[in-house]
Amino acid sequence: MLQSRSTSRSEMFARSERLREQRLAVYGEFAKVIMTYRRAEFVRWDSAHRQLPEAARLEAKAECYRIRASAWHCLYQVDFLSDDPRLVDAATRVLDITADLHHAADDEDLRVRGVRVREELRRFVEFGSAQVL
Numbered sequence: 001m002l003q004s005r006s007t008s009r010s011e012m013f014a015r016s017e018r019l020r021e022q023r024l025a026v027y028g029e030f031a032k033v034i035m036t037y038r039r040a041e042f043v044r045w046d047s048a049h050r051q052l053p054e055a056a057r058l059e060a061k062a063e064c065y066r067i068r069a070s071a072w073h074c075l076y077q078v079d080f081l082s083d084d085p086r087l088v089d090a091a092t093r094v095l096d097i098t099a100d101l102h103h104a105a106d107d108e109d110l111r112v113r114g115v116r117v118r119e120e121l122r123r124f125v126e127f128g129s130a131q132v133l
Helices: 002-049 054-081 085-099 107-132
Strands: none
Touching: 002 054, 002 085, 002 107, 054 085, 085 107
16 A cells, blocks of 8 residues: 555656656747747848848748747647646737737837837746746
8 A cells, every 4th residue: 555655656756747847848949939930020020121022021921920830839739738827828928929020110119029029928938937947
């Protein structure tokens, strides 16, 4: 009986540790993809506002779509692994804010929106840290 409880505790600990490692990997990947997406949105905005050739604008837009798909994939993984709705809400919010960067009216608006992405990503990291540390 004592051995059974010890085995059960060991299994629970191992399962808990695997979940913690998965969360750490997925939450870190989400943050990485968001920052990559942010950069791509800046390039997209710049290509449209600096009147680059149509091919460059289309390439920047396509790159944003590709990275956005990766960001959504990571968001779904966050949703699967997290038991904190605040974390999923923070992830969704930062993804939505990042997707709107190319709608900035001017350089200053783009800068402000970019800062907001970083601030919202910081909130996501704070919520995620509570689950992995």
